[in-house]
C-alpha cells in the first residue's frame with residue numbers, strides 16, 4: 377500500500393504552522409476535528425480544558441472497522457513545549473525537516489499525528505479491511521500528562537494502545553516507564569537580625585541545606601532518581617531567613633520504591649527541622665504511575681513483528697520519562713510507546729526526516745490493518 381508522501385509532508389508542515397503550546401491547543405484541535413470528520417471519524421472533545429485551565433479539551437475519535445475484532449487505540453499529544461510560538465518547518469533538500477531555529481519544531485508529537493492522519497487516509501483510499509480505530513489526541517502531555525489524566529476513559533473500548541511519542545529509531549519502543557512523584561518541603565524558621573541577634577533566629581535555609589546533605593541525590597539506585605530542582609527562601613542578607621521552600625521529584629520503575637523514597641526525603645527534612653527547632657510542612661503528589669508491559673504481550677509482539685517484517689532492528693526499552701501511556705496503564709489499557717520520527721526533542725535543534733515520517737506511517741498502517749486477534 378503506497379502512502380502519499382507529498383500529502384504527508386504537507387500535513388506535517390501545516391501542523392507545525394499551528395501553534396499549540398500546552399494549555400493552548402485550541403487551533404490545533406479545531407483543525408484536526410475538521411480533518412478527522414472529513415475522513416469519516418466520529419469526533420468529540422471533552423472538558424479537560426476547563427479542568428486544567430487550558431483553552432481546549434482532549435479529542436477522542438472513533439472509526440469503525442472489522443466488527444469481529446476489538447478496536448486499537450492510537451494516542452498522540454497535540455501540545456508542544458516552548459518556545460512554541462511562530463513555528464515554521466523548513467524542509468532541506470536531503471529530506472531533513474527542522475524549525476527556523478528560534479522555536480522547537482514540534483515533531484514531538486506532530487510526527488505522530490501526521491503519521492496517523494496519512495495512515496488512515498491511505499487505508500481509506502485502499503478500501504482495505506482494517507481494525508476499528510480509536511484516537512486519543514491529548515492536551516498538555518508536556519505538563520506531566522494532566523490532559524490525559526482529566527480524560528473520561530469510560531468512552532474507550534480498546535484494551536490495547538500504541539502511544540506514538542518516543543525519540544528513537546523505527547523498531548524501538550518503550551515497554552516500561554516510571555512513577556513520577558513531585559514533592560515540596562516548606563520550612564518555617566524564625567527571623568532575627570543576622571548581626572545583633574543571630575542566636576534568636578532559626579535559619580530555614582540552613583535547615584534545608586542540612587536535610588539535603590543527608591540524602592543521596594541523582595541516580596540513587598538503578599531505576600530510581602531523586603532531584604532537588606527548586607529552592608527559594610530569605611529576604612535580605614542581614615536577616616536570618618524564617619522561610620525556605622524546596623521542591624523536587626522522584627522517579628522509579630517501582631511505584632512502591634518511589635513512595636518509600638518520598639518517605640525518606642520527608643524524614644530527612646523532619647529530622648533537620650526537629651534538630652534546629654523549625655516547623656516542617658511536607659507534601660507530595662504522584663504525577664504519573666509506573667507501568668511495565670511484557671515483551672511477549674500481544675500489543676508489543678504486534679509492533680515488533682511488523683517492524684521486523686519491514687526490516688527494522690527491534691528493541692524494547694525502559695524509559696525514565698513519563699508519557700500518556702502511564703495514564704492509559706492506570707486505566708487498564710495495555711500499551712507501548714513507539715518510536716515516532718522525532719529527534720533532539722525539547723530543543724530548537726529538534727528535527728525529523730521525510731524517510732522516518734514515511735516509515736512511521738507505514739508501521740501505523742500495518743498496525744491498523746493487522747487482523748490477528
Ligand SMILES: [Zn+2]
Pocket residue numbers: 453484485517541
Ligand atoms: Zn511527546
